[in-house]
Amino acid sequence: GAVVSQHPSRVICKSGTSVKIECRSLDFQATTMFWYRQFPKQSLMLMATSNEGSKATYEQGVEKDKFLINHASLTLSTLTVTSAHPEDSSFYICSASGGQETQYFGPGTRLLVL
């Protein structure tokens, strides 16, 4: 149980375009979803926390207008990177929690902005 999927697994885009990443909990209802970013050989960095039906809470230094998060249902959250630039290239990972404290991670989305 506790399977989380992400789509797409890999995306390459041109600078200035927007990219949407989906995160789904497949076999449980995720009351809270988390979005992380990880640069090569660095640790996970929490970007934001979202609860179903409410606005996401962003970590300090993360631009909410650039990283749009929508948690429209108990099984789906989306992260949209708007006007992506090369410095946004990273590994984006979502996780989901179903009310217990344990977070289950999706497989991640590797974003490359040219």
Added chain:
Amino acid sequence: QKEVEQNSGPLSVPEGAIASLNCTYSDRGSQSFFWYRQYSGKSPELIMFIYSNGDKEDGRFTAQLNKASQYVSLLIRDSQPSDSATYLCAVNPGNDMRFGAGTRLTVKP
């Protein structure tokens, strides 16, 4: 002081040995503690969680928690080359989870 501290490693052990991974945390009110494994280029996967002081065993893995010392560890018995990965310690002090930077473990055949 970081909220969750781990030795970055690399920690190298021979195959069949016990690997010991350590983690300290700063928030004394933390109630739940997690160990995740992350292979290179992959996302983290949960190995175990522990809430109470003492040891918790699951197969070759044993988590140890000492709240008085604010210390949590993970022991891997009979280490295998497939255990080579980065191990992340995570602590939940309240409403969210804080991760350590991870310890890179290499198990040599």
